[in-house]
Amino acid sequence: MFSNRVYTAINIGIVVLSFVESYVFPLAIVKWMIVITKYGGLLTILKEYTQTFKDAESTTKTQYKYSLKLMTTTGTRASCENGKKNLSHMSVVCISDKDHQRTQLSYCGQEDCKRIPVALGKMYGAKVHYLDLSYNSIETLRDLDQFCGLEELILDNNKLGDHAAFPPLPRLRTLALNNNQIEDLEGLLDKIRASFPALTYLSLLSNKACPDQLSDLDKDESDYQRYRYFVIYKVPTLQFLDSRRITHQERSEALKRGEFTRVRRPEAAPPVSVAPTAAGTLRPLPVDLAALGKHKGAYGKCHYKYTGKHSEGNRFIVNSDL
Incomplete structure (x- = not known):
């Protein structure tokens, strides 16, 4: 100096x-x-x-990485001692520099994990910025609200459906929901827009809500493009969708026609109940077994020909063989 x-x-x-x-x-x-x-x-x-x-x-950064073992018990609190105990592993990475500190938590590959362990939120909820919960069997996002400072959330290859609720996370910028069980795209986007106001990256591949050509052979590029217009229209803060940057042309097209690209499915009709009568339930008209397979549709002028028992050619037949 x-x-x-x-x-x-x-x-x-x-x-x-x-x-x-x-x-x-x-x-x-x-x-x-x-x-x-x-x-x-x-x-x-x-x-x-x-x-x-x-x-x-x-700009010198320090990085600390360590692995921990987590013991979880299934069952009620009263039966914790006799309940089934599962030993799982998680990885924690702490990256810090002069002005910023970032903590990454990975809890992956646990087939018996159907919800976020409560211990994770208690130990690291206020510290974690990056949370990876992929390749589990998570069905609900209960206790996710403990990670109040979360910026990136990876939930790939789980069992999240349309009934999953997202807690408000104002700092979340990245959300990956690939290969789950999401079918209602509009309902999902309404939840995302309300819970994650700062979201810029979203990935929904391999869900029924996303018309991906790799997983659905009945869809083509035009179906996927309409899906992109609708997602951009519903969540205008996005910059990336399914690993592709959103272009200015797509954003302008989404403003024009995004509202009209939503997929409408007919609602299931309620079952028709038949009122019982004195003789029992109503029955349809009797079926003429002799006429099965003889009906022919006709267009335009139709000519009819009578071939019953009382025709002119059947006057010599005395039995009822006709």
Whole structure:
């Protein structure tokens, strides 16, 4: 570290040296002119070097990673001692620098995990910024509200359906819900817009709500594009959707036609109840077994021909074989 006085002394020394060298070697003045014009003097070079060193020192990050074992028990509190105990593993990564500290928590690959363990929220709820809960069997997001400072949430390959409720997380920017059991796209987007006002990245691949060509052969690119317009229209804060950046053209098209690209499904008709009668339940008209398979549809003018028992050609038949 050079003080201002030291810099001044060095500048004076350089000037004196340049005059002496120019007096002894007249052509040396050209060299000093080039140095001053191109680099701004030796002092500027030293200042830039010290500033670069300080910037590198301030951007140094420290990272700590450790693994923990979590013991969970299924059953009520009264039967915890005799309940089934499961031993699972989780990974915690703490990244900190001079101005910011970030904590990442991964709890993945637990097939028996149907909900977020309460212990995770109690230990790391207020500290975690990145939470990875993929490859579990999570069906509900209860106790997720304990992670109040969450910025990224990964819920891929779980069993979340349309009835899953999302707690309000005002800082959440990234949400991944790939390969779940979500069918109601509009209901999901309404929940996301209400709970995550700062969301910029959303991924819904391999859900029935997303017309993905890889998982649904009946869908094509136009179906997927209409889906993108509708999602962008419902959640205008998004910048990325399904690993693809949202373009300005898509955003303008979503404003024009996004409201009209929603998928409407007919509501299930209620079952028709038949009132019972005195002779029992009503029955349809009797079926003429002799006429089965003989009906033919006709368009335009229709000609009818009578072929019953009382026709002219059947007057000699005395039995009822007709």
